[in-house]
Amino acid sequence: MNETDFPRILLLTSCTGEKRYKPTNPLAQSDFRLSVCDSSGTRKPRREEELAEFATPASNIYTGAQHRQAMEGVKALRQALGSQAKAV
Numbered sequence: 001m002n003e004t005d006f007p008r009i010l011l012l013t014s015c016t017g018e019k020r021y022k023p024t025n026p027l028a029q030s031d032f033r034l035s036v037c038d039s040s041g042t043r044k045p046r047r048e049e050e051l052a053e054f055a056t057p058a059s060n061i062y063t064g065a066q067h068r069q070a071m072e073g074v075k076a077l078r079q080a081l082g083s084q085a086k087a088v
Contacts, residue, residue, distance in 0.1 A: 006084055011074065016064030021054040 031047050059071055078085040 009077070011070060013066055013070050016062060016066055018067075019061055020056060020063050020066035022052050023051055025051075027051065078083060 025047075027047060037043055059074070
């Protein structure tokens with residue numbers, strides 16, 4: 001089987017706002033305008049290192065019940081499809 005044998009699934013849910021971390025000084029839109037290049041040439045916000053302790057995969061940012069249930073469904077899909085399932 002190849003990737004085209006599976007249907008494309010787009011999962012959209014509302015945001016509950018319950019997050020794993022709540023830094024007192026989160027990144028703001030202005031931080032992205034003041035970005036710098038790292039050693040690989042990738043642009044990143046100046047304050048990214050300052051907030052590194054809060055870095056987490058996107059799938060783990062939200063902690064609300066709706067998000068957890070959606071991620072359980074994604075996990076089940078990945079288990080069923082194996083390596084054919086794409087990352088979130």
